[in-house]
Amino acid sequence: MVVGRVTGRGLKPLNRRAEARRAHFTARRALRLCTVKSALQVTSRIQPETPPQTGGDDKAGLGAYFQAMQLVGSADLKNFDRVNTWIFDLDNTLYPAECNLFAQVDQRMGSFIAEYLGVSLEEARRVQKDYYYRYGTTLAGLMAEHKLPPERFLDYVHDIDLAAVPALPELGAVIESLPGHKYIFTNGSRRHAERVAEKLGVLHHFRDIFDIVSGDYIPKPSAEAYDRFLKAHGVNAPSSAMFEDIPHNLEAPHALGMSTVLVHSTYCDHPSQKQIAEWHVLPPHVHHITADLLAFLQDTLKEISAKADD
Numbered sequence: 001m002v003v004g005r006v007t008g009r010g011l012k013p014l015n016r017r018a019e020a021r022r023a024h025f026t027a028r029r030a031l032r033l034c035t036v037k038s039a040l041q042v043t044s045r046i047q048p049e050t051p052p053q054t055g056g057d058d059k060a061g062l063g064a065y066f067q068a069m070q071l072v073g074s075a076d077l078k079n080f081d082r083v084n085t086w087i088f089d090l091d092n093t094l095y096p097a098e099c100n101l102f103a104q105v106d107q108r109m110g111s112f113i114a115e116y117l118g119v120s121l122e123e124a125r126r127v128q129k130d131y132y133y134r135y136g137t138t139l140a141g142l143m144a145e146h147k148l149p150p151e152r153f154l155d156y157v158h159d160i161d162l163a164a165v166p167a168l169p170e171l172g173a174v175i176e177s178l179p180g181h182k183y184i185f186t187n188g189s190r191r192h193a194e195r196v197a198e199k200l201g202v203l204h205h206f207r208d209i210f211d212i213v214s215g216d217y218i219p220k221p222s223a224e225a226y227d228r229f230l231k232a233h234g235v236n237a238p239s240s241a242m243f244e245d246i247p248h249n250l251e252a253p254h255a256l257g258m259s260t261v262l263v264h265s266t267y268c269d270h271p272s273q274k275q276i277a278e279w280h281v282l283p284p285h286v287h288h289i290t291a292d293l294l295a296f297l298q299d300t301l302k303e304i305s306a307k308a309d310d
């Protein structure tokens, strides 16, 4: 069988190596720009024999992209059968980034800062991102540099419309089936996490929510934030798994011996997210990567059950 690429002049014989290299760089550029659909479009060229099955489903396509780029977790790290505590970040991890909820929070942070500091929206935006990158959260920077009372900020930025948040009964079912306790660990407020998790239909599956107030306003990625969580709930780090959309926030969990899962988000904002496009292998603090939390958890449950049957 002649394998080739259709051009304006007919079927051009395919130089697989050159095609793969071209696709590789195109996909990396697409991912760097966080245009998942663009990454998906070139996925089939990276793996011409195994194109995405869904014909347009971003998550499955991106999963294929991670496979093609060999950005898959090590089999040595598949120790979820030892996990009895499942910890989930909230924003863009537990709910799909595609519903664009965090964009509302992001926009309200900017308008809050503009009024609080008496600056333009443009300057407020610069301050917001500067503090976010340097302090872990915008709030931590405002508290450190401007003595901001945190409650006022949290109430304002989380006063958002949840209409775009879908009910996810399948996600609820799989979370319920995971063996052990489940927690939400967020740099946002408890009220925000409760509202969103309620709308998703998963709130009642969680034992507790560890929010920024619970951690005395010390945010992820600080190791102290994780220490406080572990102590507050008597959790043994090596028996727990952390799910996050920001790679940087998985460094401390990895150092503490937790299993780590990066839930790739189409909301690409933090510098450590933008670096994903440069990865050739997973960094040590990211044990697994997925574009589809539900599918990942379903597969994990199957593996746990299979090991239990051995």
Ligand SMILES: [Mg+2]
Pocket: 089, 090, 091, 092, 093, 244, 245, 246
């Ligand atoms: Mg998040």
